[in-house]
Amino acid sequence: MNTRTAAKPRSKPKTKRRTAPKEVRRLQLIEATIACIAERGISGTTMAAVTGRAGLSMGIVSLHFDSKDNLLNATLTHLSQEVRRTWVNVVQDDTMKPAQKLWAVAMSSFDPRIFNPTTIAVWFAYFGEARYRAFYRRIVESFDDERSDVFEELCEHLVPEGTDTLALTNSIETFGDGLWLNAILYPEEFTREYCMIQMATYLAAMFPDHFGDNRAKTVI
Amino acid sequence: MNTRTAAKPRSKPKTKRRTAPKEVRRLQLIEATIACIAERGISGTTMAAVTGRAGLSMGIVSLHFDSKDNLLNATLTHLSQEVRRTWVNVVQDDTMKPAQKLWAVAMSSFDPRIFNPTTIAVWFAYFGEARYRAFYRRIVESFDDERSDVFEELCEHLVPEGTDTLALTNSIETFGDGLWLNAILYPEEFTREYCMIQMATYLAAMFPDHFGDNRAKTVI
DNA sequence: GCAATCACTGAATGACTGTTCACTCATTAC
DNA sequence: GTAATGAGTGAACAGTCATTCAGTGATTGC
Incomplete structure (x- = not known):
């Protein structure tokens, strides 16, 4: 969602690159988690809140961290x-x-x-x-x-x-x-x-x- | 569930007193809440856990504190x-x-x-x-x-x-x-x-x- | 150009939780 | 004794949440 677009000049630049390196997504999710915990506490930090803040969908956490616990751990x-x-x-x-x-x-x-x-x-x-x-x-x-x-x-x-x-x-x-x-x-x-x-x-x-x-x- | 009712239809003295003064019940619930929070954290402190530990039923919190928030406050x-x-x-x-x-x-x-x-x-x-x-x-x-x-x-x-x-x-x-x-x-x-x-x-x-x-x- | 692969989506699912309320029954007033 | 009172119950309800997975679409390999 946020940037880091593929630098292929010849292909259409209108669509944002949807895929990103693993480390970028992981960091993106960790930062959203930090913001979320600070604002709403751990019990208020739902997957919907984290992924919504990161501008991604709910399933993304399973993809990169397997579970909520793992995300919190990371x-x-x-x-x-x-x-x-x-x-x-x-x-x-x-x-x-x-x-x-x-x-x-x-x-x-x-x-x-x-x-x-x-x-x-x-x-x-x-x-x-x-x-x-x-x-x-x-x-x-x-x-x-x-x-x-x-x-x-x-x-x-x-x-x-x-x-x-x-x-x-x-x-x-x-x-x-x-x-x-x-x-x-x-x-x-x-x-x-x-x-x-x-x-x-x-x-x-x-x-x-x-x-x-x-x-x-x-x-x- | 784990009642103190003793269930004998018409026997008298073996049944524990089911009603207690308001302050006794309130303190009983507060102490159960303290134990529960220490053990399981606030988000793990469910009404079922608190009332179960106090040996009372779920509805009792509404009766004495109206809501979970009020109990936590107290x-x-x-x-x-x-x-x-x-x-x-x-x-x-x-x-x-x-x-x-x-x-x-x-x-x-x-x-x-x-x-x-x-x-x-x-x-x-x-x-x-x-x-x-x-x-x-x-x-x-x-x-x-x-x-x-x-x-x-x-x-x-x-x-x-x-x-x-x-x-x-x-x-x-x-x-x-x-x-x-x-x-x-x-x-x-x-x-x-x-x-x-x-x-x-x-x-x-x-x-x-x-x-x-x-x-x-x-x-x- | 086409198939295979990969990142990602989001509605559906099932588990769990706070609150409610019709009901039970011990106690009290008469 | 009998009726009234009100403390206490717990199944039912409505809402929330983490997880899943079939599907979408971008990217890559050939």
Whole structure:
């Protein structure tokens, strides 16, 4: 439906190309699913709503994903990968010192591509329903563990020997989770900027030697 | 179906009382709803499931709540009141100093009556779906505001003039929210005790003069 | 040009769900 | 005792939804 027409100049260009590569359709459906979940919740996300939004017919989901469950699964995986890309980009910069990296990874949670009302709403939609939680955990766990490991390793460079860096890592992630939660519940107050300031204050309190006082401002 | 009727035509004392006071039935249904949402999510919480679990018939919900929406509404209100009772109990003790009160209110979030897998799961179930979020917010907002006001007023006793006590209050609530979230996702790691220790560490960092170092342990 | 293939369609199907209401029966008033 | 009351029942109903599949039409291979 939407574009990507065959570039055959000699055949009639009036009809839109109806067939598209598999990956294009899959992404098209995943994006429609995201929009739909954000707007109507998972239980309100019917096949008719998703396919209608994508401008396709009902049968298309079976064709590309077999079932609704598979589509929901693929959507969550897609979201996870987007989050991963966001923080991985940041740690790959080898010119940064551990303190800068830790700061950057923590702040990457507020990158507009992943920190926006639509995306956050979808995360909590999956998270909220018990029947999807196992499903959610299975998909998210490896992504979460990977990030926690990076966090913990960075922490070890910044705190005295003997500090419980796992607890520290958990607390940073916990604070970030709480900010996401409030961002969706009170979007006027917990804007992106406000959340970043809150995180900055938190990091300053936890790593006074590195981000304490007015140091924070220079790193932002 | 699974009646309590005992079916003996004219026998008297063995039949359970079939009628009960309105409040008993309402509570019975609300508790069945809580169990059901925790187990199956909101979309899996059908009238048949709720009434079946309560040991009553399908029509009973219409009788006491008119509709499913009203039942869901009443359930969330019930949960909010339980949370409110928990922290209000704590601040009413006038022998406590502000620092102790703030500590006690923050820790009241981990009272087993409100901090348990079932109850937390239900909170996030309501919270997770966009179509219920407005509904959730309407019910919860006044409860939340009331608690935040108390928190903020207590903060003002503990920090230097000019401190942004609203931001500080928000950050404490945010950290608590994050702990609840992790408690349901990683129940083995984020136990009640672990969450309380995390909160203690957080408060110690934010109020070093009052809960810093080993002070915290004495207040627990 | 023609047949084969492939992407896609959408009405039909069957399973499930919230609500209704005619009915049952325990309790209460007299 | 008898009648009136009203709590409680559950089959029936109307609506919704995911899935299916016979069919359409675009594209490709020859």
